[in-house]
Amino acid sequence: xxxxxxxxxxxxxxxxxxxxxxxxxxxxxxxxxxxxxxxxxxxxxxxxxxxxxxxxxxxxxxxxxxxxxxxxxxxxxxxxxxxxxxxxxxxxxxxxxxxxxxxxxxxxxxxxxxxxxxxxxxxxxxxxxxxxxxxxxxxxxxxxxxxxxxxxxxxxxx
Amino acid sequence: xxxxxxxxxxxxxxxxxxxxxxxxxxxxxxxxxxxxxxxxxxxxxxxxxxxxxxxxxxxxxxxxxxxxxxxxxxxxxxxxxxxxxxxxxxxxxxxxxxxxxxxxxxxxxxxxxxxxxxxxxxxxxxxxxxxxxxxxxxxxxxxxxxxxxxxxxxxxxxxxxxxxxxxxxxxxxxxxxxxxxxxxxxxxxxxxxxxxxxxxxxxxxxxxxxxxxxxxxxxxxxxxxxxxxxxxxxxxxxxxxxxxxxxxxxxxxxxxxxxxxxxxxxxxxxxxxxxxxxxxxxxxxxxxxxxxxxxxxxxxxxxxxxxxxxxxxxxxxxxxxxxxxxxxxxxxxxxxxxxxxxxxxxxxxxxxxxxxxxxxxxxxxxxxxxxxxxxxxxxxxxxxxxxxxxxxxxxxxxxxxxxxxxxxxxxxxxxxxxxxxxxxxxxxxxxxxxxxxxxxxxxxxxxxxxxxxxxxxxxxxxxxxxxxxxxxxxxxxxxxxxxxxxxxxxxxxxxxxxxxxxxxxxxxxxxxxxxxxxxxxxxxxxxxxxxxxxxxxxxxxxxxxxxxxxxxxxxxxxxxxxxxxxxxxxxxxxxxxxxxxxxxxxxxxxxxxxxxxxxxxxxxxxxxxxxxxxxxxxxxxxxxxxxxxxxxxxxxxxxxxxxxx
Numbered sequence: 001x002x003x004x005x006x007x008x009x010x011x012x013x014x015x016x017x018x019x020x021x022x023x024x025x026x027x028x029x030x031x032x033x034x035x036x037x038x039x040x041x042x043x044x045x046x047x048x049x050x051x052x053x054x055x056x057x058x059x060x061x062x063x064x065x066x067x068x069x070x071x072x073x074x075x076x077x078x079x080x081x082x083x084x085x086x087x088x089x090x091x092x093x094x095x096x097x098x099x100x101x102x103x104x105x106x107x108x109x110x111x112x113x114x115x116x117x118x119x120x121x122x123x124x125x126x127x128x129x130x131x132x133x134x135x136x137x138x139x140x141x142x143x144x145x146x147x148x149x150x151x152x153x154x155x156x157x158x
Numbered sequence: 159x160x161x162x163x164x165x166x167x168x169x170x171x172x173x174x175x176x177x178x179x180x181x182x183x184x185x186x187x188x189x190x191x192x193x194x195x196x197x198x199x200x201x202x203x204x205x206x207x208x209x210x211x212x213x214x215x216x217x218x219x220x221x222x223x224x225x226x227x228x229x230x231x232x233x234x235x236x237x238x239x240x241x242x243x244x245x246x247x248x249x250x251x252x253x254x255x256x257x258x259x260x261x262x263x264x265x266x267x268x269x270x271x272x273x274x275x276x277x278x279x280x281x282x283x284x285x286x287x288x289x290x291x292x293x294x295x296x297x298x299x300x301x302x303x304x305x306x307x308x309x310x311x312x313x314x315x316x317x318x319x320x321x322x323x324x325x326x327x328x329x330x331x332x333x334x335x336x337x338x339x340x341x342x343x344x345x346x347x348x349x350x351x352x353x354x355x356x357x358x359x360x361x362x363x364x365x366x367x368x369x370x371x372x373x374x375x376x377x378x379x380x381x382x383x384x385x386x387x388x389x390x391x392x393x394x395x396x397x398x399x400x401x402x403x404x405x406x407x408x409x410x411x412x413x414x415x416x417x418x419x420x421x422x423x424x425x426x427x428x429x430x431x432x433x434x435x436x437x438x439x440x441x442x443x444x445x446x447x448x449x450x451x452x453x454x455x456x457x458x459x460x461x462x463x464x465x466x467x468x469x470x471x472x473x474x475x476x477x478x479x480x481x482x483x484x485x486x487x488x489x490x491x492x493x494x495x496x497x498x499x500x501x502x503x504x505x506x507x508x509x510x511x512x513x514x515x516x517x518x519x520x521x522x523x524x525x526x527x528x529x530x531x532x533x534x535x536x537x538x539x540x541x542x543x544x545x546x547x548x549x550x551x552x553x554x555x556x557x558x559x560x561x562x563x564x565x566x567x568x569x570x571x572x573x574x575x576x577x578x579x580x581x582x583x584x585x586x587x588x589x590x591x592x593x594x595x596x597x598x599x600x601x602x603x604x605x606x607x608x609x610x611x612x613x614x615x616x617x618x619x620x621x622x623x624x625x626x627x628x629x630x631x632x633x634x635x636x637x638x639x640x641x642x643x644x645x646x647x648x649x650x651x652x653x654x655x656x657x658x659x660x661x662x663x664x665x666x667x668x669x670x671x672x673x674x675x676x677x678x679x680x681x682x683x684x685x686x687x688x689x690x691x692x693x694x695x696x697x698x699x700x701x702x703x704x705x706x707x708x709x710x711x712x713x714x715x716x717x718x719x720x721x722x723x724x725x726x727x728x729x730x731x732x733x734x735x736x737x738x739x740x741x742x743x744x745x746x747x748x749x750x751x752x753x754x755x756x757x758x759x760x761x762x763x764x765x766x767x768x769x770x771x772x773x774x775x776x777x778x779x780x781x782x783x784x785x786x787x788x789x790x791x792x793x794x795x796x797x798x799x800x801x802x803x
């Protein structure tokens with residue numbers, strides 16, 4: 001495994017993913033804000049949550065990229081389309097499993113079963129995160145395809 | 159009036175719906191709601207959430223699904239909610255005995271939910287024979303998709319019945335005798351003697367495997383848990399003024415319309431209940447109108463319910479992100495655009511009132527008053543101790559800038575006519591409220607930076623325009639549209655929003671003119687003159703709708719704010735409360751001739767009007783000044799942290 005290459009391209013890919021998601025928010029395609037969603041696990045303060053969540057998100061991106069790199073190593077090659085293919089699988093996993101589990105462990109996220117007590121603050125993402133806007137699945141998909149493509153395209157096997 | 163009894167004809171095999179709008183009562187769990195008729199029939203239910211397709215819609219068409227439990231033969235009913243709850247009890251008195259039917263959507267605290275395995279959605283019905291012997295009959299016909307589909311029902315022995323629907327798996331368990339008939343109808347008869355009980359539970363599993371709650375003791379535990387939760391919530395209300403019971407009932411009704419998972423507040427849990435029987439004034443209200451929701455939050459904050467305000471403001475900032483800085487008139491409970499409006503031709507309509515519509519075209523309208531309403535809701539939240547973070551400050555600032563750029567534009571206005579835009583006085587006043595509120599928030603450090611010069615200049619320009627062009631000297635009244643001679647009940651709100659003192663000559667003259675031209679008799683008000691109602695789609699003739707519930711309460715509140723004496727305000731208020739149905743609920747409108755409820759039901763807007771009027775009257779009776787509109791200084795430290803959004 002090429003540790004230097006991994007150390008370089010993993011954060012680049014994560015930044016690209018984060019930028020695509022933030023851009024989607026700016027273009028009013030989705031309300032999904034991954035750093036805020038992650039950071040609000042630790043604090044209700046919106047500004048602090050975004051900062052903590054950004055750090056947490058970067059670390060996640062780094063850790064997840066290990067799985068990509070492991071796949072590239074086992075295949076003996078890394079290409080942009082192979083990375084994008086893994087990104088596709090990851091985005092499907094995120095949209096169908098992770099967002100569904102989020103309300104279970106997020107201390108400040110409501111679930112569809114919340115109520116009548118109104119206590120927690122973050123709205124549940126719902127199936128495919130559609131509660132955050134109908135275009136959300138597309139944004140998540142594109143972000144992960146780019147993440148995977150960058151890793152696959154730039155990661156050097158040696 | 160509460161406690162009154164009514165005779166209902168015995169049901170026939172071919173059932174027609176005997177219930178008028180006011181014959182219903184609502185039960186719910188803050189995610190969905192059902193309407194129960196005086197005849198023991200649940201005729202409206204949308205699962206899993208308020209705006210889902212209906213499962214029972216006999217309210218709109220007798221063949222569109224129902225769930226009925228009632229004695230065989232003639233009976234009289236008396237209904238009530240268990241004190242300070244949304245648990246309904248219907249007592250059927252027959253010649254041979256009496257039967258008590260208790261209807262609820264079980265709820266639990268979040269802590270209890272962590273300990274217990276509970277269904278995703280449930281309606282629980284408990285039947286108890288209190289006296290003598292009563293033969294009852296019951297039937298259920300689930301008709302998913304607004305009555306379009308028949309459910310395929312299967313019997314599962316001791317586990318009851320199950321039916322797949324597009325919304326999930328329906329499970330019915332009961333210890334009543336039950337036979338499965340064609341088209342998914344289940345029915346049965348039973349004879350209960352004094353002291354005997356029976357139970358029925360309908361659950362929905364939308365995604366996960368179904369949880370099938372046991373009956374009997376478990377049902378009683380669920381009832382006790384639900385009663386405890388609602389009574390705990392109601393006990394937090396801070397109100398000691400006139401008609402306390404009605405005010406608490408209104409708060410409970412409003413709470414039913416809060417969608418707890420997101421904090422959104424819907425306008426009403428029904429669609430297409432007519433504003434006039436037989437007319438096409440039928441609209442879908444199962445969405446979150448920012449205006450209605452903001453007013454609801456203001457009412458709940460006034461009663462001390464800050465958590466709901468916190469949740470709503472949080473939802474507001476989240477939901478409006480996709481249209482930022484523009485606000486839509488309405489959103490669904492998760493902040494998305496509601497589905498396009500369409501007509502369900504298959505449904506016969508409530509007492510023949512067609513069309514039945516789902517979705518709402520008003521979603522595409524421009525209503526500039528919304529900015530003032532939501533900023534006013536935020537201000538009420540701040541007054542209740544909330545603080546705003548930088549992102550929220552930015553959102554508020556952007557709304558203010560939008561108002562500065564657009565307040566001169568015509569809009570559809572609060573009543574949402576479908577005939578075009580005009581320069582509405584009410585919208586102008588709310589634009590003034592928006593800028594005035596933002597300037598106050600800035601002055602008290604809640605917004606740390608704002609384009610003050612722009613806000614102040616536009617606030618002044620709006621005031622000048624209203625004072626110059628919305629005042630009609632020959633009519634001696636403010637008017638609904640600039641340079642017009644049309645009246646509108648919204649003009650009563652000028653005092654409430656602090657634009658003009660209630661005691662001013664102009665407001666007193668406006669009130670007199672409104673009473674004269676919009677009075678519907680018996681203290682009621684129309685929202686605009688009947689012969690000047692704007693024509694609406696599909697109804698080229700005068701719509702002839704009823705008196706508008708909230709407008710009538712606005713009049714009582716105007717008197718309390720200084721337009722009249724405290725006693726005048728109290729008397730009018732108490733009189734208006736008498737128009738509620740037997741369990742204390744209001745629809746959108748009231749037929750001035752009969753007092754019957756008209757329009758969607760129960761309607762948040764009317765109950766908001768009741769609560770706000772009550773709060774103002776209580777303060778006036780206690781000799782206090784009207785509810786202060788000043789914004790307090792920004793809180794510091796941990797207290798602020800608790801209520802930050």
